[in-house]
Amino acid sequence: MSGEAPTQATTRNRKKPTRRWVELLLLILAWGIGLLGTMQIGWVSGEGMTTRLWVTAGVVGGLALAAHITIRIFARYADPIMLPVATLLTMLGLLMIYRIDVASARRAVLSDSPMPTPDVYSQLTWFSIAIILFIAVLVLLQDHRRLARYTYTFGLIGLVLLVLPLVPAIGTTVNGATLWIRVGDLSFQPAEAAKILLTIFFAGYLVAKRDSLAVVRTKFLGIELPRLKDLGPLVIAWLVSLAVLVFERDLGTSLLFFGLFVAMLYIATQRRSWIILGGLLFFAGAALAYYNFAHVRSRVTVWLDPWAYADTGGYQIVQAIFGFANGGVLGAGLGQGFPNLVPFAKTDFIVAALGEEIGITGLFALVLLYAILVERGLRTSVAARDSFGQLLAAGLSIVLALQVFVIIGGVTGLIPLTGLTTPFLSYGGSSLVANWVIVAILLRISDRSRRPAPVAPSPDDAMTQIVRAV
Amino acid sequence: MSRQVRRLSLVFALLMVAVLVNITLIQVVNAGDYRDRPGNQRILLAEYDRERGPILVGTDPVARSVETGNTLTYLRQYSNPRLYAPITGFYSLIYGATGLERTENRILNGRSDIFAVDRIQQLVSGRQPVGGAVTTTIDAAAQRAAYLGLRGKKGAVVAIEPATGRILASVQAPSFDPNKLSSHDPTEIREYYNKLEGDPDKPLLNRPIVSLNPPGSTFKLVTAAAALSSGRFNPNSVIPGPRTYDLPQSNKELRNWNRRQCGPGGKVTLRDALAVSCNTAFAWLGNELGADALRDQSELFGFDTTFKIPLRAATSRFPGDPDEPQTAMSAIGQFDVRATALQMAMVTASIGNSGRTMIPYLIQEVRTPDLTILQTTEPEVFADALRPSEALALTEMMVNVVENGTGTNARIPNVRVAGKTGTAQTGNDQPTVAWFVSFAPAAAPQVAVAVLVEDAGAEEVSGNGLAAPIAKDVMEAVLERR
Numbered sequence: 001m002s003g004e005a006p007t008q009a010t011t012r013n014r015k016k017p018t019r020r021w022v023e024l025l026l027l028i029l030a031w032g033i034g035l036l037g038t039m040q041i042g043w044v045s046g047e048g049m050t051t052r053l054w055v056t057a058g059v060v061g062g063l064a065l066a067a068h069i070t071i072r073i074f075a076r077y078a079d080p081i082m083l084p085v086a087t088l089l090t091m092l093g094l095l096m097i098y099r100i101d102v103a104s105a106r107r108a109v110l111s112d113s114p115m116p117t118p119d120v121y122s123q124l125t126w127f128s129i130a131i132i133l134f135i136a137v138l139v140l141l142q143d144h145r146r147l148a149r150y151t152y153t154f155g156l157i158g159l160v161l162l163v164l165p166l167v168p169a170i171g172t173t174v175n176g177a178t179l180w181i182r183v184g185d186l187s188f189q190p191a192e193a194a195k196i197l198l199t200i201f202f203a204g205y206l207v208a209k210r211d212s213l214a215v216v217r218t219k220f221l222g223i224e225l226p227r228l229k230d231l232g233p234l235v236i237a238w239l240v241s242l243a244v245l246v247f248e249r250d251l252g253t254s255l256l257f258f259g260l261f262v263a264m265l266y267i268a269t270q271r272r273s274w275i276i277l278g279g280l281l282f283f284a285g286a287a288l289a290y291y292n293f294a295h296v297r298s299r300v301t302v303w304l305d306p307w308a309y310a311d312t313g314g315y316q317i318v319q320a321i322f323g324f325a326n327g328g329v330l331g332a333g334l335g336q337g338f339p340n341l342v343p344f345a346k347t348d349f350i351v352a353a354l355g356e357e358i359g360i361t362g363l364f365a366l367v368l369l370y371a372i373l374v375e376r377g378l379r380t381s382v383a384a385r386d387s388f389g390q391l392l393a394a395g396l397s398i399v400l401a402l403q404v405f406v407i408i409g410g411v412t413g414l415i416p417l418t419g420l421t422t423p424f425l426s427y428g429g430s431s432l433v434a435n436w437v438i439v440a441i442l443l444r445i446s447d448r449s450r451r452p453a454p455v456a457p458s459p460d461d462a463m464t465q466i467v468r469a470v
Numbered sequence: 471m472s473r474q475v476r477r478l479s480l481v482f483a484l485l486m487v488a489v490l491v492n493i494t495l496i497q498v499v500n501a502g503d504y505r506d507r508p509g510n511q512r513i514l515l516a517e518y519d520r521e522r523g524p525i526l527v528g529t530d531p532v533a534r535s536v537e538t539g540n541t542l543t544y545l546r547q548y549s550n551p552r553l554y555a556p557i558t559g560f561y562s563l564i565y566g567a568t569g570l571e572r573t574e575n576r577i578l579n580g581r582s583d584i585f586a587v588d589r590i591q592q593l594v595s596g597r598q599p600v601g602g603a604v605t606t607t608i609d610a611a612a613q614r615a616a617y618l619g620l621r622g623k624k625g626a627v628v629a630i631e632p633a634t635g636r637i638l639a640s641v642q643a644p645s646f647d648p649n650k651l652s653s654h655d656p657t658e659i660r661e662y663y664n665k666l667e668g669d670p671d672k673p674l675l676n677r678p679i680v681s682l683n684p685p686g687s688t689f690k691l692v693t694a695a696a697a698l699s700s701g702r703f704n705p706n707s708v709i710p711g712p713r714t715y716d717l718p719q720s721n722k723e724l725r726n727w728n729r730r731q732c733g734p735g736g737k738v739t740l741r742d743a744l745a746v747s748c749n750t751a752f753a754w755l756g757n758e759l760g761a762d763a764l765r766d767q768s769e770l771f772g773f774d775t776t777f778k779i780p781l782r783a784a785t786s787r788f789p790g791d792p793d794e795p796q797t798a799m800s801a802i803g804q805f806d807v808r809a810t811a812l813q814m815a816m817v818t819a820s821i822g823n824s825g826r827t828m829i830p831y832l833i834q835e836v837r838t839p840d841l842t843i844l845q846t847t848e849p850e851v852f853a854d855a856l857r858p859s860e861a862l863a864l865t866e867m868m869v870n871v872v873e874n875g876t877g878t879n880a881r882i883p884n885v886r887v888a889g890k891t892g893t894a895q896t897g898n899d900q901p902t903v904a905w906f907v908s909f910a911p912a913a914a915p916q917v918a919v920a921v922l923v924e925d926a927g928a929e930e931v932s933g934n935g936l937a938a939p940i941a942k943d944v945m946e947a948v949l950e951r952r
Binding site: 263266267268270307310311318321322323324325326327328329332337338341355359360363364367370371374375378381382387390391394398401404405408409412413414 | 471472473474475476478479482483485486488489490492493494496497498500501502503504505507509510511512513515516519
């Protein structure tokens with residue numbers, strides 16, 4: 001219940017294992033998996049392991065190693081699992097993007113059309129940028145609590161970023177959704193940065209206000225209702241989410257922000273009533289959107305029966321399901337399926353591409369990797385010594401978890417399809433960079449919670465030793 | 471707050487489980503259903519994505535896969551499509567495969583177990599399996615000669631190498647163009663297929679091995695063989711050959727095709743009876759030997775056995791329990807006797823091969839994509855139908871047919887040809903079929919051939935007039951090449 005740290009006595013003076021070697025070992029393992037996959041695709045494409053592929057594998061390994069060394073120096077008590085998992089996921093993404101590049105190139109050669117630019121190298125560049133930012137966060141942000149000082153600044157910037165694509169000069173509409181901004185040749189999805197900034201804002205804001213938000217005014221049907229005046233923030237979050245949905249047509253981001261806010265509100269106030277209220281608002285918003293906006297309605301009708309729209313709105317999802325079915329238990333094998341038959345195979349539907357080629361066996365492993373990452377994040381939250389850290393770690397983990405659920409659930413037809421990126425896997429720089437920054441912040445919080453407190457020995461030290469010996 | 475986090479983590483765990491259950495439903499439980507859904511191109515693409523091995527005649531790939539620029543990577547192409555259609559069959563997006571394309575599918579697509587070693591290499595390298603090559607036993611010259619001979623007619627030709635059972639030619643007329651059924655254009659495929667299906671001449675029917683017809687007088691070879699092997703008759707045995715033969719237990723009578731008696735005083739030697747194709751003599755002989763003897767003899771030649779060459783041939787048959795008039799009719803290849811051109815070629819080949827019936831086969835070799843030979847078909851004996859002396863006697867009788875009898879159109883200069891004509895009614899008021907079976911050279915035959923021409927005239931001479939010249943061309947094509 002309390003956000004305060006475990007008693008400092010238990011951690012004091014004990015030389016805690018840093019577990020950095022575990023991290024390195026797992027990292028090498030992850031890199032090995034990535035290398036094997038690359039080799040297989042290289043062979044399937046008929047080119048074999050070209051120098052370029054070796055260099056690519058080397059660069060990826062080097063970047064991961066740089067991240068590892070940074071952790072050794074600047075966050076040596078941080079969780080040892082998260083970096084290898086994030087690295088493996090990123091490599092799987094690079095692998096699949098490369099694999100689809102190969103398919104597109106082959107298609108182009110056969111049809112004598114101009115050769116498409118491979119996307120894997122641009123994704124690799126984004127990975128480099130992600131690692132640079134990852135390192136920067138760990139080096140510059142020695143204590144995550146400093147973020148709490150800029151709660152409202154971050155909140156404001158986050159909101160601005162969220163609405164930035166609506167500014168006509170820089171906003172770009174891609175596939176019906178206005179979520180990009182374009183400056184020169186660079187396009188950027190500000191919502192990806194906004195999700196971090198707003199999580200920080202929610203954490204800071206809720207830590208400050210949670211006591212008043214937790215006050216119970218009345219009970220209604222056994223539900224403890226918060227005071228009316230405290231409903232403000234929830235309603236604002238709801239309206240902003242609706243605005244994103246309506247004006248940017250971004251169902252996924254809208255869902256993500258509202259879900260994130262309600263979950264964090266629940267954690268901060270420990271009142272289930274917020275979840276119930278949030279749920280009611282969600283359904284009200286969903287109903288409103290369904291009846292008023294064709295793009296929402298079409299998503300739902302396609303979701304209910306994709307087969308009826310197999311040639312139109314349901315084409316993507318039907319093709320994805322064909323891909324999954326073709327993959328079966330063991331998958332078609334890397335480089336041996338037809339992932340390019342699914343539109344947006346590199347971005348929204350990369351899980352379908354993976355599902356076809358590595359099968360359900362591979363997908364279970366993949367979902368498990370995400371589960372491990374989220375679980376380590378939530379564990380970091382539980383272990384954090386300060387309320388802000390707890391809430392922030394929980395919020396960032398929820399961001400990851402919600403994204404994974406919404407996108408994988410979407411492409412498999414469990415829930416209506418929304419345009420969210422698959423963390424670490426999808427082609428797209430903003431998303432990759434943002435998710436690596438999330439990992440960096442989580443590692444920082446984890447490092448702070450496990451780091452031995454620099455406190456002088458105290459008289460009750462001996463007693464602690466006895467307790468430990470028992 | 472930790473409690474809430476834990477609760478939420480439980481919620482997320484449940485969500486992940488829901489995702490995993492849903493994926494299981496798609497990828498495992500319903501996968502089969504999804505694979506068969508219309509609009510799912512993947513299964514086809516998988517087939518069309520790998521290079522299918524060629525079907526070879528000699529070293530000439532009569533069916534091969536060529537790379538295209540569209541989604542279906544490989545297109546099946548047939549050189550001389552109509553010539554080899556009864557052998558290759560087609561390989562269609564919509565109608566599946568027939569012919570060797572069907573029976574040898576696992577070799578051609580590279581999934582057969584005989585590629586196990588190659589597959590392990592492919593598994594390690596992750597490379598797409600490439601199909602193996604199938605080499606046929608077909609002799610291109612014989613095939614072409616038969617095809618040209620049947621042009622404008624309706625019928626079938628099968629040529630066999632008597633000593634081995636290798637099928638040298640298998641031709642049908644009318645034929646079809648497998649290219650049009652194996653294209654990537656569904657509309658074209660459907661239109662062409664429907665046109666073929668609607669054609670009363672049935673061009674999709676694999677006539678040489680599937681079409682069953684009464685063998686008519688060519689079956690007299692079987693009756694004669696039964697007579698010789700009974701030990702009671704030799705070529706010089708004199709048997710009754712009157713103008714008509716009264717079918718026992720009925721008031722019907724059987725006539726000779728020329729409505730004359732077969733020899734002076736209605737008596738004729740077995741040799742001359744065959745030479746003039748004497749119906750009455752062979753009808754008498756049939757009842758003299760009995761239905762069982764005829765059936766046993768026919769079965770030694772391959773009747774009542776289903777051959778897979780590896781295309782499944784129709785089973786030629788001798789009627790189960792004929793009474794005397796039916797036996798008499800059966801002895802001259804009428805009543806319920808039915809044979810494929812393949813079967814009659816086998817009978818002929820067996821006589822030429824000293825009475826030893828060989829199992830017919832169409833596949834000479836199977837090779838890996840890099841052309842290493844994986845399998846070679848070895849000739850196999852099916853049965854000894856005649857003793858060599860009896861076979862020799864029957865051969866001489868057949869030479870007499872060509873040199874002095876009904877089969878004069880099969881004569882080849884400087885080569886002794888053994889043959890037999892035949893005409894049969896497929897039913898009352900039904901069109902007749904003309905047959906000619908032969909082998910050459912008579913002493914050590916290199917080729918035995920059976921020619922079937924449908925919708926022929928009613929006369930016995932039609933076997934000689936329509937079918938014999940084709941047989942002659944086929945035999946010459948084989949003999950000239952060697």
